[in-house]
Amino acid sequence: MKKLPRRFYNRDPVTVAQELLGMNLVHVSRGVKRVGRIVEVEAYLGPRDLASHSSKGRTARTEVMFGPSGHAYVYMIYGLHYCMNVVTGPEGTATAVLLRALEPVSNLTGRTCGPGLLCKAMHISLRQNGSDLLAESLYVEAPTQVVRGSIVRRRRIGVEYAGSWANRLLRFYLKDSFCISRP
DNA sequence: TGCACGATGAAC
DNA sequence: TTCATCGTGCAC
Numbered sequence: 001m002k003k004l005p006r007r008f009y010n011r012d013p014v015t016v017a018q019e020l021l022g023m024n025l026v027h028v029s030r031g032v033k034r035v036g037r038i039v040e041v042e043a044y045l046g047p048r049d050l051a052s053h054s055s056k057g058r059t060a061r062t063e064v065m066f067g068p069s070g071h072a073y074v075y076m077i078y079g080l081h082y083c084m085n086v087v088t089g090p091e092g093t094a095t096a097v098l099l100r101a102l103e104p105v106s107n108l109t110g111r112t113c114g115p116g117l118l119c120k121a122m123h124i125s126l127r128q129n130g131s132d133l134l135a136e137s138l139y140v141e142a143p144t145q146v147v148r149g150s151i152v153r154r155r156r157i158g159v160e161y162a163g164s165w166a167n168r169l170l171r172f173y174l175k176d177s178f179c180i181s182r183p
Numbered sequence: 184t185g186c187a188c189g190a191t192g193a194a195c
Numbered sequence: 196t197t198c199a200t201c202g203t204g205c206a207c
C-alpha cells in the first residue's frame with residue numbers, strides 16, 4: 001500500500017480519473033480506518049466545462065477547485081447529500097474528478113455505490129472540504145497490486161443542463177465491478 | 184434580500 | 196415520477 005503522491009493528481013483530469021480506478025480511498029476518523037476501492041469516477045474539465053462547478057468562476061464554494069491538486073473538494077447537493085472530488089491539474093486549472101462508487105474493503109457499512117452513498121459510508125462531509133490528500137486522515141493509496149480490467153466510458157450523470165458538455169464521455173467505470181451507480 | 188435549482192437517493 | 200431539504204449563485 002502506497003499513498004499517491006502530489007504528481008499523480010497534478011495531471012489532466014481524464015488521465016487521473018482512469019488511473020484512480022482500482023485505487024483505495026482511505027479515511028481515518030475517530031480511530032476508525034475506512035477503506036473502499038474506487039470503481040466509478042467522472043472527470044470535470046474546468047471553467048470551460050459547463051457541467052463543472054468551476055464554470056461559475058472562483059467563488060467561496062469553488063475556491064478549493066481553483067487551488068493546488070491533491071486536495072478534496074466536498075460539497076452538499078440537494079441539501080441532503082455530500083459528494084467528494086479530487087482536485088487535479090496545475091493550480092488554477094480548476095479541474096477535478098468526482099468519486100461515484102466504491103467497493104467496500106474495510107469498515108464500511110451501508111451502500112457505497114453512488115456519490116452521496118459513498119460519502120455517507122466513508123463518513124465524509126463538509127469537514128473534509130479542502131483536506132490535503134497527502135495528509136494522514138483522508139487519502140488515496142495504491143493496493144499491493146492494482147487490478148483494473150476493462151474501463152467503460154459513458155456520459156456523465158445528472159448534467160443534462162450542460163449542453164454539448166453533457167454528451168462528452170467523461171464517466172469511467174470498471175466493467176467487471178458489481179458496484180456501479182448506473183450502467 | 185429573495186428565489187430557483189441542483190455532479191442524489193429513496194419511495195411510490 | 197415525485198419529493199426531501201438547504202447552500203449557492205444570480206436576479207432584482
